[in-house]
Amino acid sequence: MNTVYAVGLGPGSEEYMTRQAWQALDKCDIICGYTVYVDLVRDIFPDKEMFSTPMMKEIDRCRWAIEKAEEGFNVAMVCSGDSGVYGMATLLLEIAENHENIEIEVVPGVTAALSGGAVLGAPISHDFCVISLSDLLTPWELIEKRLDCAGQGDFAMAIYNPRSKKREDYLKKACEILLKSRTPETICGWVKNIGREGQIYEIMTLRELADEKYKDVDMFTTVFIGNSATRRSGNRMLTPRGYDRKCEL
């Protein structure tokens, strides 16, 4: 039986890929995915057949991969970060439901909540939520509801797709919702171009984030919201796990 591997590459360069991901790419016949992600692995496997499609063509891409597997090839569908978290794994599983002669194998990867968190220090070292502000596939009302619930639950948060040209004010709106349950001094941070050229980050308060002082925040940026115990330590953002309540550190 032929396999389509849904492969999470991690944030960028080969350095962040697991051996399992590398091996899946190595043993497949064709690598496919969104152009930018295919380009990330082109140099590692120069002799491999590659098939890339532009953004928004996710369904066509998955159908193509499944067809190729039915024709007798093993195919790897590459995703940045993890292949599950807002990745292609679930769409492949959905489309493959009526194709019993192929197998979908999900290969996880380091998602931006983890790789961006490592750049900032340890912002999500306690209970946390991951929320995307993209309303392309999710009604905005549900995103607002989730932000509100996450705020009330004092979760640390990683926010994906925080701002685009079409959705310039979404991060501001999100911060205003969080300010209903969090203090303006809540420590936040963002990391842009994680693990790639031009990686930058900033640490600030929720009030400053809401005031849109950070025009650099875009679709290539992951935003972190601390919980009530999160603090700034020099140029790092850290969320204590609670050892400090048990004894002196």
Added chain:
Amino acid sequence: MNTVYAVGLGPGSEEYMTRQAWQALDKCDIICGYTVYVDLVRDIFPDKEMFSTPMMKEIDRCRWAIEKAEEGFNVAMVCSGDSGVYGMATLLLEIAENHENIEIEVVPGVTAALSGGAVLGAPISHDFCVISLSDLLTPWELIEKRLDCAGQGDFAMAIYNPRSKKREDYLKKACEILLKSRTPETICGWVKNIGREGQIYEIMTLRELADEKYKDVDMFTTVFIGNSATRRSGNRMLTPRGYDRKCEL
């Protein structure tokens, strides 16, 4: 300046480690950590100095690593999964605050929400929460509050430390809280010994999970709670991203 690397190993064997993690272990002088995690890398670096301490000795372990760095060594502190998510990164950063002559570098890894999710299919492919049921460092009331908020927000969830001998009924209690906002038919799953020998998993409803039909669930198990759109597909658990609302798959 000497460095203490907080290194996330991923779920188990070398296969799940990133190259960045491997390189950090390779270039350090000493590898330290909880016995079980140090044992995971002993065979990969047989000539390296190893220092392991039993569980619950986290603060001593971090102090020891920082002292060794001050003595002139580069030290790797290994964690299973990610080094940030319930890992040692934040404790190292806290203890290192008064040691300006050493550096802490956080190396992320594939946390159980991602590696266990890949085993089940794609249970957390949309907005999700990670919640630990361990109340060693977190008041149980706060854990209850977070479960309640996550339930109301229709988040998919990964639950860490779901049950131990001392906390036999915590998962049942958690399910009962979730049943206030979720239907009994909500699709759930669990994976035990992710990426290790004896890996097993099950998919079931929230009602079945609450009824404690699954005695295998222990501290080496990660539990997944679906959102209202999550469904079972054969032997997989998948949370659609919403493409099915836009067009026919």
